Amino acid sequence: MWEYTDKVKDHFLHPRNVGEVEGADGMGEVGSLACGDALKLTFKLDDEKRIQDIRFKTFGCGSAIASSSALTEMVKGMTLEEAEKVTNQDIADYLGGLPKEKMHCSVMGRDALEKAIAYYRGEPEKKLEGEIVCECFGVTDVEIERAVRENNLTGVEDVTGYTKAGGGCESCHEKIQEIIDKVHGKPHVAGRKPPQLTNIQKIQLIQETLEREVKPSLQKDGGDIELIDVDGNTVLVKLRGTCATCVASQVTLKHYVESKLREMVTPELVVEEVQ
Amino acid sequence: MKVIYADNNATTQVAPEVLEEMVPYFHDLYGNPSSMHSFGGQVAGELKEARERVARLIGATPEEILFTSCGTESDNTAIRAAIASHPDKKHIITTRVEHPAVKNLCEHLGGHGYRVTFLPVDRQGRLDLEHLHKALSNDTAIVTIMWANNETGVLFPVDEIAQLVRERGIVFHTDAVQAVGKIPIDVEQIPVDMLSLSGHKLHAPKGIGALYVRKGTKFSPFLIGGHQEKGRRGGTENVASIVGLGKACELALEHLEEENERVKLLRDKLENGILKRIPNAMVNGDREHRLPNTTSISFEYVEGEAILLMMNEFGICASSGSACTSGSLEPSHVLRAMGVPFTAAHGSIRFSLSIYNTEEEIDFIIEKLPSIIQRLRELSPFWGESKTAPPVCS
Numbered sequence: 001m002w003e004y005t006d007k008v009k010d011h012f013l014h015p016r017n018v019g020e021v022e023g024a025d026g027m028g029e030v031g032s033l034a035c036g037d038a039l040k041l042t043f044k045l046d047d048e049k050r051i052q053d054i055r056f057k058t059f060g061c062g063s064a065i066a067s068s069s070a071l072t073e074m075v076k077g078m079t080l081e082e083a084e085k086v087t088n089q090d091i092a093d094y095l096g097g098l099p100k101e102k103m104h105c106s107v108m109g110r111d112a113l114e115k116a117i118a119y120y121r122g123e124p125e126k127k128l129e130g131e132i133v134c135e136c137f138g139v140t141d142v143e144i145e146r147a148v149r150e151n152n153l154t155g156v157e158d159v160t161g162y163t164k165a166g167g168g169c170e171s172c173h174e175k176i177q178e179i180i181d182k183v184h185g186k187p188h189v190a191g192r193k194p195p196q197l198t199n200i201q202k203i204q205l206i207q208e209t210l211e212r213e214v215k216p217s218l219q220k221d222g223g224d225i226e227l228i229d230v231d232g233n234t235v236l237v238k239l240r241g242t243c244a245t246c247v248a249s250q251v252t253l254k255h256y257v258e259s260k261l262r263e264m265v266t267p268e269l270v271v272e273e274v275q
Numbered sequence: 276m277k278v279i280y281a282d283n284n285a286t287t288q289v290a291p292e293v294l295e296e297m298v299p300y301f302h303d304l305y306g307n308p309s310s311m312h313s314f315g316g317q318v319a320g321e322l323k324e325a326r327e328r329v330a331r332l333i334g335a336t337p338e339e340i341l342f343t344s345c346g347t348e349s350d351n352t353a354i355r356a357a358i359a360s361h362p363d364k365k366h367i368i369t370t371r372v373e374h375p376a377v378k379n380l381c382e383h384l385g386g387h388g389y390r391v392t393f394l395p396v397d398r399q400g401r402l403d404l405e406h407l408h409k410a411l412s413n414d415t416a417i418v419t420i421m422w423a424n425n426e427t428g429v430l431f432p433v434d435e436i437a438q439l440v441r442e443r444g445i446v447f448h449t450d451a452v453q454a455v456g457k458i459p460i461d462v463e464q465i466p467v468d469m470l471s472l473s474g475h476k477l478h479a480p481k482g483i484g485a486l487y488v489r490k491g492t493k494f495s496p497f498l499i500g501g502h503q504e505k506g507r508r509g510g511t512e513n514v515a516s517i518v519g520l521g522k523a524c525e526l527a528l529e530h531l532e533e534e535n536e537r538v539k540l541l542r543d544k545l546e547n548g549i550l551k552r553i554p555n556a557m558v559n560g561d562r563e564h565r566l567p568n569t570t571s572i573s574f575e576y577v578e579g580e581a582i583l584l585m586m587n588e589f590g591i592c593a594s595s596g597s598a599c600t601s602g603s604l605e606p607s608h609v610l611r612a613m614g615v616p617f618t619a620a621h622g623s624i625r626f627s628l629s630i631y632n633t634e635e636e637i638d639f640i641i642e643k644l645p646s647i648i649q650r651l652r653e654l655s656p657f658w659g660e661s662k663t664a665p666p667v668c669s
Contacts, residue, residue, distance in 0.1 A: 029656070
């Protein structure tokens with residue numbers, strides 16, 4: 001069961017401003033039956049160009065209806081310049097918060113309002129910006145980027161909660177993660193191919209890794225390691241100190257040294273001990 | 276506010292008689308049945324009786340009953356046992372409408388070296404046995420097909436399926452969690468090799484289940500541990516709950532006739548009453564071959580969670596196949612597999628009754644529901660002058 005606030009319940013059970021404004025100045029429709037939620041918003045302005053009457057019709061769950069109702073209450077009496085500053089987070093805050101999985105209900109409210117204002121101003125219907133990332137729910141990269149930026153989202157699940165993207169077949173999760181990483185300025189790591197190294201670069205990297213990662217931990221136990229040679233992908237080393245006489249040294253070599261080098265340099269490496 | 280509980284496929288109340296039999300095992304008789312002293316040992320006798328009662332309900336012998344912690348454990352045990360016993364076979368057959376306990380495990384195995392066939396169903400939720408016939412191969416390790424669907428109540432022809440699979444010498448498991456206690460089941464007549472059941476669906480507590488394993492079926496334990504359950508399931512027995520399950524099975528056998536007559540009449544009254552009073556409503560699934568207690572009804576142009584929340588205001592408890600209730604964004608995999616249109620899938624409600632429901636409760640639901648649907652339709656942009664809707668998300 002969802003944990004809805006009393007305010008969400010109140011707006012769901014007693015929705016304000018239901019219906020359609022006759023002779024509306026602005027009208028915006030978003031969503032569809034297939035998506036599971038849809039909203040039609042209509043408004044009329046008074047002589048001072050403030051929203052005098054605004055009404056909604058919503059198909060959807062409890063929080064979709066409550067978000068629509070809350071939105072109409074919030075923007076009534078506002079100028080369009082004021083109304084267009086209302087964000088989906090404002091709608092959620094007005095309701096005392098929404099479950100993360102239900103944030104897309106508040107996004108739907110804001111989108112409908114944006115559309116209705118554009119309609120009034122006679123702006124051409126915005127073409128779908130960007131490229132579709134989520135085929136199941138028809139969500140574009142531009143929409144995802146906006147949701148990530150405006151709400152400081154950090155995970156794919158959050159993006160699904162806010163935009164529905166990734167909530168169907170889940171095949172776009174990697175793309176969504178890339179967008180999140182891009183917005184937060186992180187380089188994309190997943191799926192990166194190991195760089196092609198020249199022999200010199202490889203040897204340098206092996207040397208560096210041994211010095212920086214491997215030696216310090218061996219030295220803690222009184223042991224040490226020395227790089228003898230690199231032959232293709234075979235790394236020849238000599239164990240020193242306590243390592244040289246330790247019965248577990250072969251385990252150390254394979255499980256620790258080799259896996260470390262494979263991780264940091266290239267997965268093809270094999271470590272062998274020179275007697 | 277009085278609770279009207281019509282969600283018995285989700286879980287049921289523990290029968291008062293069941294609870295009464297369980298109570299002593301929490302304080303006076305708390306011994307471990309494996310102990311050498313008679314204080315513990317005396318409990319073993321009670322386990323034996325419980326095993327007999329469970330066996331009797333499904334026509335099995337007590338030795339063929341294995342106690343588990345839940346339906347999911349029973350399903351996992353059965354499927355894992357079959358594939359472990361046939362390591363050379365890499366094919367599994369199931370259906371697209373299974374409970375997650377089977378569906379998600381099969382999908383998981385699909386990613387770990389197994390080929391999985393998910394048999395389709397038609398618009399009424401029925402299987403075409405020709406598909407099963409074609410899918411069976413020498414590589415098939417197990418066929419696992421539910422007896423009754425939890426969302427629609429549709430019954431699969433388990434008898435025919437079991438015969439067909441048996442002829443090929445392949446292991447057949449059925450998830451009968453929704454069927455046991457609601458319809459007569461006799462494994463002596465129907466050649467299933469393994470059958471899962473769950474306590475809390477038949478008025479025993481949550482946290483207890485059982486797996487029927489036909490004598491002679493190759494088996495390997497899922498929980499490896501002590502010698503309990505003859506080494507087939509390690510772990511100290513959940514004595515109180517096993518006793519409770521035994522009592523619940525005994526009661527279920529006694530109530531089987533009532534379930535299939537009085538409860539069925541109540542379900543039909545509810546279903547017909549709703550269809551008569553509410554336009555654009557339809558039943559999901561084959562109405563002929565169905566559990567006596569279940570109905571899944573779709574209300575077009577409204578959304579299921581909203582219906583549940585409004586019913587909740589009247590104390591009416593039910594479930595929905597709508598996306599919004601589960602936390603996922605797509606409606607139930609069962610309704611989608613059946614090809615129920617989106618206009619209806621989002622607005623589906625499942626009512627599932629039990630012997631504890633009364634005619635007054637059914638009348639109350641029939642009285643309240645039309646105005647709930649009407650209110651929500653008045654809010655809906657798709658209701659009214661144009662009842663058409665764009666086909667895809669925009």
